[in-house]
Amino acid sequence: MKKGKQTFELEQPPKIIGAYSTAGPFEAKGNFKEYFDTVLKDDEWGEKTHEKTELKIHKFTIANALDRAKRPIEEVDAMMCGDLLNQIISSSFAARDFDTVFLGVYGACSTFGEALSLASLLISSGNMKTITCSTCSHYSTAERQYRYPLELGTQPTPTSQWTVTGSGCSVLSIEGEGPRITSCTLGKVIDKGIIDVNNMGAAMAPAACETIYAHLNDLGRDPNYYDLIVTGDLGKFGKNVLLHLMEEKGIKLTNYDDCGALIYKTEQKTVQGGSGAGCSSLVFNSYLYKEMQKKNLNKILLVPTGALLSKLSSLQGESIPGIAHAVAIEV
Amino acid sequence: MKKGKQTFELEQPPKIIGAYSTAGPFEAKGNFKEYFDTVLKDDEWGEKTHEKTELKIHKFTIANALDRAKRPIEEVDAMMCGDLLNQIISSSFAARDFDTVFLGVYGACSTFGEALSLASLLISSGNMKTITCSTCSHYSTAERQYRYPLELGTQPTPTSQWTVTGSGCSVLSIEGEGPRITSCTLGKVIDKGIIDVNNMGAAMAPAACETIYAHLNDLGRDPNYYDLIVTGDLGKFGKNVLLHLMEEKGIKLTNYDDCGALIYKTEQKTVQGGSGAGCSSLVFNSYLYKEMQKKNLNKILLVPTGALLSKLSSLQGESIPGIAHAVAIEV
Numbered sequence: 022m023k024k025g026k027q028t029f030e031l032e033q034p035p036k037i038i039g040a041y042s043t044a045g046p047f048e049a050k051g052n053f054k055e056y057f058d059t060v061l062k063d064d065e066w067g068e069k070t071h072e073k074t075e076l077k078i079h080k081f082t083i084a085n086a087l088d089r090a091k092r093p094i095e096e097v098d099a100m101m102c103g104d105l106l107n108q109i110i111s112s113s114f115a116a117r118d119f120d121t122v123f124l125g126v127y128g129a130c131s132t133f134g135e136a137l138s139l140a141s142l143l144i145s146s147g148n149m150k151t152i153t154c155s156t157c158s159h160y161s162t163a164e165r166q167y168r169y170p171l172e173l174g175t176q177p178t179p180t181s182q183w184t185v186t187g188s189g190c191s192v193l194s195i196e197g198e199g200p201r202i203t204s205c206t207l208g209k210v211i212d213k214g215i216i217d218v219n220n221m222g223a224a225m226a227p228a229a230c231e232t233i234y235a236h237l238n239d240l241g242r243d244p245n246y247y248d249l250i251v252t253g254d255l256g257k258f259g260k261n262v263l264l265h266l267m268e269e270k271g272i273k274l275t276n277y278d279d280c281g282a283l284i285y286k287t288e289q290k291t292v293q294g295g296s297g298a299g300c301s302s303l304v305f306n307s308y309l310y311k312e313m314q315k316k317n318l319n320k321i322l323l324v325p326t327g328a329l330l331s332k333l334s335s336l337q338g339e340s341i342p343g344i345a346h347a348v349a350i351e352v
Numbered sequence: 353m354k355k356g357k358q359t360f361e362l363e364q365p366p367k368i369i370g371a372y373s374t375a376g377p378f379e380a381k382g383n384f385k386e387y388f389d390t391v392l393k394d395d396e397w398g399e400k401t402h403e404k405t406e407l408k409i410h411k412f413t414i415a416n417a418l419d420r421a422k423r424p425i426e427e428v429d430a431m432m433c434g435d436l437l438n439q440i441i442s443s444s445f446a447a448r449d450f451d452t453v454f455l456g457v458y459g460a461c462s463t464f465g466e467a468l469s470l471a472s473l474l475i476s477s478g479n480m481k482t483i484t485c486s487t488c489s490h491y492s493t494a495e496r497q498y499r500y501p502l503e504l505g506t507q508p509t510p511t512s513q514w515t516v517t518g519s520g521c522s523v524l525s526i527e528g529e530g531p532r533i534t535s536c537t538l539g540k541v542i543d544k545g546i547i548d549v550n551n552m553g554a555a556m557a558p559a560a561c562e563t564i565y566a567h568l569n570d571l572g573r574d575p576n577y578y579d580l581i582v583t584g585d586l587g588k589f590g591k592n593v594l595l596h597l598m599e600e601k602g603i604k605l606t607n608y609d610d611c612g613a614l615i616y617k618t619e620q621k622t623v624q625g626g627s628g629a630g631c632s633s634l635v636f637n638s639y640l641y642k643e644m645q646k647k648n649l650n651k652i653l654l655v656p657t658g659a660l661l662s663k664l665s666s667l668q669g670e671s672i673p674g675i676a677h678a679v680a681i682e683v
């Protein structure tokens with residue numbers, strides 16, 4: 022049932038009956054090593070290009086999530102996925118190996134939130150029963166597509182972030198057991214005129230603020246309803262921007278963090294932390310999901326955030342629009 | 353209600369209460385000039401780059417479709433759109449100017465079908481009331497992104513197609529009047545190993561065949577139920593491949609055509625015809641929609657088709673997977 026302009030309460034909440042996470046070796050040096058289901062030994066995983074590695078990670082993660090959920094592909098109504106590569110090839114090529122409907126979605130690093138939201142609406146309404154939601158990213162493919170060839174050894178700027186190598190997949194179903202998706206708030210595109218392509222946190226924080234604010238308003242809910250409100254990949258700088266923007270709206274968040282700010286250790290020198298379409302899906306399907314299973318976290322609001330730029334749009338002088346989708350997940 | 357593995361009968365069929373089409377000057381020299389709502393005088397429309405032109409066309413088309421539908425943006429639950437440019441910037445940047453939820457979707461030239469299908473499911477189930485579905489493409493942006501700089505004057509091969517400059521937008525709503533979307537069949541990714549990036553028709557025809565076959569099978573329906581079965585952009589060669597593949601399955605289509613094969617005149621030398629994410633949405637929102645309004649066509653099956661490659665995937669030796677989504681539209 023729609024509440025307000027952007028929020029949907031799910032009358033038949035889908036459950037996340039299976040989750041799987043695959044992380045790169047650098048990610049395993051961060052804060053969540055013990056939570057990752059599989060950690061790669063190297064960045065290539067036997068593939069000739071990093072794009073093929075990213076595809077392999079994505080396929081592997083989806084297959085293992087289905088295995089965890091004990092659902093054969095015949096019982097999966099659709100796979101909903103997206104990634105950062107041009108024409109989302111890590112997703113569409115992964116779908117070749119799964120005999121089910123493919124629904125490609127794109128919202129940059131907010132894609133996991135878009136997938137969870139749309140899948141929840143499709144399941145809650147009875148149209149579908151089981152859907153996989155997944156995203157992936159790879160440091161080496163994102164760097165060369167969006168920024169510079171790795172071989173150049175370009176220095177990061179003070180507000181830059183590190184694209185996560187990894188993938189997470191959640192299997193949503195009306196049948197089975199697991200944390201429930203109880204509501205979602207879909208995001209609008211917000212553009213505050215940021216043009217620095219090395220400051221995604223600033224570009225995305227206003228969108229995250231608008232979506233969280235809409236979510237709380239639409240449901241008449243206090244932020245402390247949640248054990249944790251967690252954005253996707255604002256990074257440490259963007260996280261502070263968000264806290265500031267929320268305070269401007271009169272809301273002081275005391276239970277807030279960011280997947281990108283959380284994933285790496287300070288000594289890993291990722292500057293502001295992690296980013297990438299795989300960032301929020303990796304952290305959710307490892308750390309957050311397992312902490313929910315242990316009931317250390319019972320109610321979270323996951324808010325994947327995306328910067329909707331392309332390399333070409335920035336070269337043509339465009340600013341960087343942001344978007345964020347919020348998904349309430351409860352044990 | 354789900355029928356078979358991939359098809360959904362819509363119990364509360366959304367209606368297409370407004371449609372708008374914007375075409376480039378070359379497209380207006382083709383078969384549908386009198387059907388286009390706006391025809392550009394030149395390929396630039398006052399913009400400095402063709403990417404900015406494509407964005408302007410998309411925004412203009414969405415705004416005018418809403419105008420036709422007499423729906424202010426406050427009554428629009430979401431806009432669902434996608435395009436061929438890297439990171440679908442013609443869609444996400446367009447969404448900046450509309451104060452509503454943005455849902456980016458991507459299935460290459462099948463995107464319009466994915467948008468119509470997902471929007472129909474969201475509306476039919478009562479979650480949303482009004483959604484805009486749109487796609488766009490531009491010959492000059494697609495050529496330089498996927499193939500060669502235009503300045504090279506590269507010769508087309510015998511199976512190549514011409515990317516349509518244009519955009520189409522349909523406004524779907526549970527309230528109002530217009531042709532109804534009565535069912536949809538979502539597609540799987542099908543890869544028959546085609547590697548020729550200048551033969552999209554062959555790459556996509558197997559997916560179109562599988563989707564049309566699933567649609568007819570799932571609903572126990574004869575192809576002659578429809579006045580017209582129309583694929584997105586297989587082109588003339590791909591159209592013949594599809595007819596052949598359907599005959600192999602024991603189905604002789606006598607009421608079949610393809611938007612790409614239809615849009616241009618032979619003397620325009622587009623080789624196999626039109627392609628691009630804007631192809632099926634432009635033809636549907638002009639020719640097909642207006643013929644349905646006149647009741648010259650009462651039941652059509654629109655099957656936008658997509659080739660899920662990127663320039664990089666082909667350079668790395670990957671084959672070209674295809675996908676197609678079928679949407680039944682009835683007066």
